[in-house]
Structure formats: structure tokens, C-alpha cells
Amino acid sequence: MKNNFYKALFLFTLSLFAVSCSNDDDNHDDHDHDHDSAEHTYVRILLSDEKTTELTLFDPSEDKISSFTAKFPKSSLYTTESGRFAGIIHRDNNLIETFDSGLEMHGDHIDVDDVPKFGFLTGSAQKPTHFKSKIGEVLTFNDGDGTLSVGKESEINKSGAVFKTVNAGLLAHHGAMATFTNGTYAITEKDNSVTGTLPEKVKIIDNTGKTLFDAKIQTKGIHGNASDGVYAVFGSSSGILVVESNGNQKLINHPEDFGAAWFGSILETASAGKFIGYTAAKGAYLIDVVAGTVKPIIANTTIMQCKVSYDLKKLAVLLHSGDLKIFNISSQQVEKEIKATTATATDATLKPQMAVTDKFAYITSPTTGELLQVNLSSSEIKKTKVSATPYMITVIGYENSESHSH
Template structure:
């Protein structure tokens, strides 16, 4: 009897071990079958529409579309730092809302924590325009009154949650802000030394709006900025303005052949102290704020879209000709070239928009109401009907297929 018991015990342990191993094998199979020519399981594409309040959430892995209704049409879309949420900015309607993908990162895997839905967190603001998300915060610079609206990612679904307003006693202007890792902000100032809506200098404030460091440098106009938490970089017609949290400021000269051209767009990269500067008049350049160098990545005056990839390691450009080019930011070498779309007129009222993961480029086709999925491994292009006039696009979620929800 005893022998029979031990034999059964041994067999049950053996079968448990076998199941455990087979589960491991399943996991490895899942991972192995997650071919690089397929999108990651937990990547989502969010799109707005020009004419309607429709938002489209596309799951490329499942080839599935979900539709939602935003407060207004023609919304600008931005992904928050965590990747889970989107900020939906309605500049002309003085409103900001949030969207929750429902995906939650748990270190080595992703959980589907909830269904995709709008967040509770929302705010009214005067001409909210410039969006940033760092250190768990969601921020807009409000052009209408020069204030900041600050919310927390952790509060997106919290009942009664709201944005707080930071008033730094600024004049209304087309401004921008950048967050430092220590929780202070570099924020643009308008002193009217230049006509128009562009600011001329940058000061550093705390989260109450109090000035910690006054502006040190005056420019002839600022537009576009990015921050890696240590350096805040602003595009300016006087040079590339670099600001540190201790109040240090410097200007880096544009390349000698720029003439009056300057970077109106600055993008973050995955490399500390390195940023992308873009101007349609010259092209896209790598700015190293430590070495004070500006190197061309692509010198071209026909760039329609210029975006960093979701992991900030590659630079993607889409030319008016429809040619798509992908550059490795660390080597500045071309990683991929493909004819992605038909030609777009330079004076087209609505141009294709683009977002890029490490496996796909997603490009809107406003004329056909489609989303083009450009496979960066095989160069194959799939089309998906999304809405009548797709307007803006952003990536949500995680470049991962690891889950414990088997």
C-alpha cells in the first residue's frame, strides 16, 4: 500500500514537473513565434479624425479596431511617459482629456489591467498647446494665458482628479516647458522684444510657479523643445538654447550654411545629451549638447514628417515623394528605405502623419481614410480603414509580447 502511495506521489510530481516544463516551453514558443515581422502584442495605435470626434484605437497584433468619441474633433494626441495613457489636446476648444489603453507594465510582462476607455482626469485651459510628460506628470503649456496645467498619470482614473494650474506670471504667448528630473521646469518667457507670439527667453520655476533662476540669455524667437531630464533644449533663431536645472544656459551655433534657417522642432533621443533638431528648410540633425556639435542625419528640404521611433533609438522621415527613410540614431546610418505612400503635394491641407515602432511605421492616409502599416522587416504594406479623415496619430502600450495572462 505504502509503495503504491509513493508511486502515485512520484507520478503526480513527475506530471507537475512535465506541465511546468511544458508551460515554460509554451512561453518560449510564444516568444519565438513573436516574429519580428509581426507587431508586438501590446502595441496600440491611437488616431483622431479631422472632421468628427471619433477616436480609433487599433490593435495591430489582433488586427482589431475599437472606436471612441472624444469631446471634440481634430484633437492632437500625445503618449504619456509610462506608455499607458494618452493626452488628448483640444487647443481650439480649450480642453484637455486623457485616454487609458488599459495596459499595465509589470516589470518583465504586461497585464491587460482594464478595458480601453477615457480617463477621469481632464481640464479646461486657455489654448492648451504644448504637451509633455515626465516624472509621472502630464503637462500642457496654455498659450492663452501663459500658465501650465499639471496632472498626474497615477490620477488618470481617480474619481474627482483634476489638473492643477501653475501660474508663473507670464504674458500669454506660444510657449513651451520642459521638466527636469528634480521636479523643476524650464519655461519660456515673452518680453515682447520680438514681435509676434514667439517667446524670447527661458527661466526656471518650481511647481508653485516661483522663479528659481532668471533667464540668462535673450534670443530672437523660440519654438520647439525637448528634455532628457538633465538638459532642456529649445529651438531658437539665435542658436540652439540649452538650459540646465542649475540655471546654466548656453547657445550652440547652427551649422555655417544655415543662413536664417533654425530648428523649430527638437526631439528627444534615447542617448543622454543627444537630441534631434529639425527644420523643413534644411533637414534633420543630431545635436550633442555636451560636445556642442550639430551633425546632419539627413540634409533634405522635402521632408514632410520627422519623428523619433517609440523607443527613441531611430529617426524616421517621410518625404513628400512618399519615400520613407529610417536612421539609426547612434550610428547615423540608414536602417531602412521604402516607398511608403504616393506623393503628397507640399500645399496639401491635410498631410499624412506618422508614428514608428521598432517593427512598423504607421502612416495615415487622409485621402482614403486608411492607416498604412509599413513592415520594417519585410517592406510589406498593409492598409486598414480607420476613419474618414484620419488626423493625428500616436503609439500607446509597450514593445513587448510577454504576458502572465495565459
């Protein structure tokens, strides 16, 4: 009997706790259901616009839109390693801006540390193009002069903070870099053995630009790269170039049926040593740099967007038909297929862009000025008006709903 009394008391206390934790007046069961289908409280979606300087910050859990003004339209958006900040790249205007979500991760919960706002940290550079963020740094490769711009996440809110320039003595080219966990960088090099703007090889430099390891392998052109801190992987027409911080380099062959096709995009995953290679000519493939294998996840030539989820565990593929396919990267199996948008012509000037969390896919609709929020469990689609012609999209914040006051 006593046992039942304590059990009832415990359940009563639990229900009180549930009500106090909930922002709504639903009972506990409904709250659980809502929680499963709702976005994490501290996820934010940042969007730029093609024709206006408007930046839109969407808070899915509050269904709230905030607008900010960037320096120029048509900016590219990227999330920093911590998730708190975004890098805003104005390539044609030679400018880098930063943005702060105001959210701070504290172990198991999130603090609202500040209001969302632009960061103080800015940079002027010659055609900043390729963005990366690792070991607390924010980097761009600048196509206009072959330099790197390096900033620190810790200085984004520091008055007067600017990106510093690292000059590795490179020719101007459409290049890329990757950061190793020891603080050195793999950086592309142009020697003009191939005509055009693409580089042909990769060397390793320190943070002053000094060469630590010369390039070992010459390719016929490099584009696209990713790094897990141990391996830096570059897409190249000669094969997949894998570079290690000790200077080791190797090429992994493309699948036999590739012909002249090669991966112009390489994406990071949550699995060490495993990357996604993507080419519109063939599809998306899992690259295991340790085993040296390349296996198809989806062989398809009608892919419009190919993105990894915010936690790097899912691969999301949006076809020109409007069909969205979600794959589990570790099993390479399809988890979900949803008709997400209307069809987009392959020659459309503005195509939908996509960002994905573990619960939702967010897809821009540039023709209607909307953001589509696709629920990956229920397949429901919600539309929110964002800006005139939404251009780029990125997720910032945290896949977490625990606040300080829990």
C-alpha cells in the same frame, strides 16, 4: 544515451511550452517567424479624426479596431511617460482629456488591467498647446494665458481628478516647458522684444510658479523643445538654447550654411545629452549638447514627417515623395528605405502623419481614411480602414509581448 534521452525530453517539453504559449496552432518555427514580423502584443495605435469626434484605437497584433468618442474633432494626441495613457488636447476648445490603454507594465511583463477608456482626469485651460510628460506628470503649456496645466498619471483614473494651474506670471504667448528630474521646470518667457507670438527667453520655476533662476540669454524667437531631465533644449533663431536645472544656459551655433534657418522642432533620443533638431528648410541633425556639435543625419528639404521611434532609438523621415527612411540614431546610418505612400503635394491641406515602433511605421492616409502599417523588416504594407479623415496619431502601450500567464 541517457544524455540523448534527457535532450529529447527537454526538446519535447520545450515544444509543449511553445504550443501553450502560442495563440495559434503553428509549429514552433513558424511561430518564431511570425513573432519576428508581427507587432509586439501590447502596442496600440491611437488616432483622432479631423472632421468627426471619432477616436480609433488599433490593436495591430489582433488586427482589431475599437472606436471611442472624443469631446471634439481634430484633437492632438500625445503619449504619457509611462506609455499607458494618452493626453488628448483640444486646443481651440480649451480642453484636455486623458485616455487609458488599460495596459499595465509589471517589470518584465504586461497585465491587461482594464478595458481601454477615457480617463477621469480632465482640464480646462486657455488654448492648451504644448504637451510634455515626465516624472509621472502630464503637462500642457497654455498659449492663451501663459500658464501650465499639471496633472498626475496616477490620478488619470481617479474620479473627479482635474489638472491644476501653475501661474508663473507670464504674458500669453506660443510657449513651451520642459521638466527636470528634480521636479523644476524650464519655461519660455515673452518680453515682446520680438514681434509676434514667439517667446524670446527661458526661466526656471518650481511647481508653484515661483521663479528659481531668471533667464540668462535673450534670443530672437524660440519654438520647439525637448528634455532628457538633465538638459532642456529649445530651438531658437539665435542658436540652440540649452538650459540646465541649476540655471546655466548656453547657445550652440547652427551649422554655418544655415543662414536664417533654425530648428523649429527638437526631439528627444535614447542617448543622454543627444537630441534631434529638425527644420523643413534644411533637414534633421543630431545635436550633442555636451560636445556642442550639430551634425546632419539627413540634409533634405523635402521632408514631410520627421519622428523618433517609440523607443527613441530610430529616426524616421517620410519625404513628400512617399519615401520612408529609417536611421539608427546612435550610428546615424540608414537602416531601411521603403516607398511607403504615394506622393503628397507640398501644399496639401491634410498631410499623412506618422508614428513608429521598432518593427513598424504607421502612416495615416487622410484622403482614403486608412492607416498604413509598414513592416520595417519585410517592407510589406498593410492598409486598415480607421476613420473618415484620420488626423493625428500616437503609439501607446508597450513594445513587449510577455503576458502575466507566460
